[in-house]
Amino acid sequence: xxWAAHDLxxxxxxxxxxxxxxxxxxxxxxxxxxMMTKWFVYGIHxxxxxxxxxxxxxxxxxxxxxxFTHSLIYGLVIGLIIWKVFGxxxxxxxxxxxQFAHALTDTGDTVGTMLLFPWTFHFHLDAxxxxxxxxxxxxxxxxxxxxxxxxxxxxxxxxxxxxxxxxSDYFDHYIYRADRFWPWINRWIPRxxxxxxxxxxxxxxxxxxxxxxxxxxVIHHYPYDLxxxxxxxxxxxxP
Amino acid sequence: MRLRQLRDRIPSRPDLRVFAGYCLAAAVxxxxxxxxxxxxxxxxxxxxxxxxxxxxVPALVRRLT
Numbered sequence: 001x002x003w004a005a006h007d008l009x010x011x012x013x014x015x016x017x018x019x020x021x022x023x024x025x026x027x028x029x030x031x032x033x034x035m036m037t038k039w040f041v042y043g044i045h046x047x048x049x050x051x052x053x054x055x056x057x058x059x060x061x062x063x064x065x066x067x068f069t070h071s072l073i074y075g076l077v078i079g080l081i082i083w084k085v086f087g088x089x090x091x092x093x094x095x096x097x098x099q100f101a102h103a104l105t106d107t108g109d110t111v112g113t114m115l116l117f118p119w120t121f122h123f124h125l126d127a128x129x130x131x132x133x134x135x136x137x138x139x140x141x142x143x144x145x146x147x148x149x150x151x152x153x154x155x156x157x158x159x160x161x162x163x164x165x166x167x168s169d170y171f172d173h174y175i176y177r178a179d180r181f182w183p184w185i186n187r188w189i190p191r192x193x194x195x196x197x198x199x200x201x202x203x204x205x206x207x208x209x210x211x212x213x214x215x216x217x218v219i220h221h222y223p224y225d226l227x228x229x230x231x232x233x234x235x236x237x238x239p
Numbered sequence: 240m241r242l243r244q245l246r247d248r249i250p251s252r253p254d255l256r257v258f259a260g261y262c263l264a265a266a267v268x269x270x271x272x273x274x275x276x277x278x279x280x281x282x283x284x285x286x287x288x289x290x291x292x293x294x295x296v297p298a299l300v301r302r303l304t
Contacts, residue, residue, distance in 0.1 A: 007282075031282075136280075137276070140276075163250060163254075163258075167254060168257075192294050192298065193290060193294045193295075195294075196289055196290050196293045196294040197286060197290060199261070199289070199293075200285060200286045200289050200290070201282075203261060203264070203265065203268075203285065203289045203293075204282060204285035204286070204289070206265065207265045207268045207269055207272070207285070208272065208279045208285070210265070210269050211268070211269040211272035211273050211276075211279050212272075212279065214269065214273050215272075215273050215276060218273075219273060
């Protein structure tokens with residue numbers, strides 16, 4: 001799984017698609033596969049109860065489980081529903097692009113995704129270890145010690161290279177114009193606040209990447225292992 | 240022509256000022272997050288934080304001055 005790529009990828013797509021996409025559904029699409037499942041993968045305490053999937057990787061990416069949320073058909077179906085229910089082809093298409101990006105990025109780890117669900121084959125490149133089953137903190141330490149975090153860094157650097165996409169001018173000329181959502185919400189929320197909210201996912205992805213890297217390597221001294229499939233000091237899950 | 244292309248590629252002074260503000264906000268966010276990792280976990284906490292740090296506080300300061 002990726003910790004920051006899903007925050008950052010939408011800005012790269014936005015940079016190339018300009019008025020052809022709407023940013024809000026693009027971002028929602030990018031987050032959608034994990035929206036309902038992440039909490040149960042890591043587990044939560046609810047009063048006296050500990051709620052956690054017995055097999056987190058299976059629950060998150062497999063079938064039976066919620067792995068279908070990482071398939072291309074899930075993106076297409078939800079995109080189609082958005083198009084028909086809300087009457088916005090732009091929103092539907094933007095959602096699909098964001099969701100596809102998430103599903104494809106997650107093929108980078110050792111569990112991968114069932115891209116062509118209902119075919120339950122997992123497409124996985126094995127570039128970095130999937131360690132969600134070890135709990136949130138070990139997963140963070142492992143992720144930020146392997147190639148997954150380097151992949152996030154690629155998106156971060158690319159986003160900074162495309163810095164114009166984060167400017168006030170770009171927001172006014174492309175983001176605001178492309179999607180009726182922005183003028184609608186601008187009736188209650190000032191434009192300056194909307195610009196900040198537009199930049200928020202990039203800020204969030206970049207800042208937490210830096211924070212987790214410091215936490216893993218400066219505070220806790222977990223070893224980097226940038227070999228393929230690493231870090232090998234953690235037990236990686238497989239399909 | 241070349242100068243114009245160069246100007247398009249290099250951030251202007253106001254752009255850099257905004258960027259510096261976000262860097263400052265990021266430094267504080269990272270410091271809090273490293274100390275209290277729960278702070279890093281929620282996207283909505285991140286959105287609320289940046290809305291306060293990069294919009295609300297500067298807007299209040301502008302209004303007061």
